[in-house]
Every structure is written in C-alpha cells, then in structure tokens.
Amino acid sequence: MRSKPSVAIGDVWASIRVVTGSWGVAVVLQVRDHNHLRDILVLELWKVPGFHHSETLLVLENLAVPFDCFGGVDGKETSDGTR
Secondary structure (H helix, E strand, O other): OOOOOEEEEOOEEEEEEEOOOOOOEEEEEOOOOHHHHHHHHHHOHHHOOOOOOOOOOOOOOOOOOOEOOOOOEOOOOOOOOOO
C-alpha cells in the first residue's frame, strides 16, 4: 500500500489530494475541537497566497472496510450471492 502524501499545517498533519468536480484540492485534517479547526483555518490556510475559498465538511464516522458501490465489499460477493 502506498503512503498518502501529507504535510504539516500548523500543529497538525494534513492529507492533501487533488480531486475533480467542484473542488480542486481536498485537505483532510484531524483537529482537537472546533476552536482548533478555526485556528488552523484563520491563522494558517486562509493566509496562503492565492487562497480564495473553503468549505468545511465533518466526518461523522469512518468505515472500517472500503465499500464497493456495486453491492459488495472490495468487489466480493455479499452473503446473498450478489455483487
């Protein structure tokens, strides 16, 4: 498995990914609380030259197993024999 690229932003490590669609870049941070998130945004990210816009999304839960949108987990059949 390849390691994900990461960089330090303030006092946290961030995973940065180039994505398609409405966003050009997705930055994933793990922060202590909403005050910590505010500090990272206001004191670090929003000061980057050329930075124009951000949206904040919260992860409520991480799945332990990658999910295949075609009906199974990792492309394997489900218990009822479907994919």
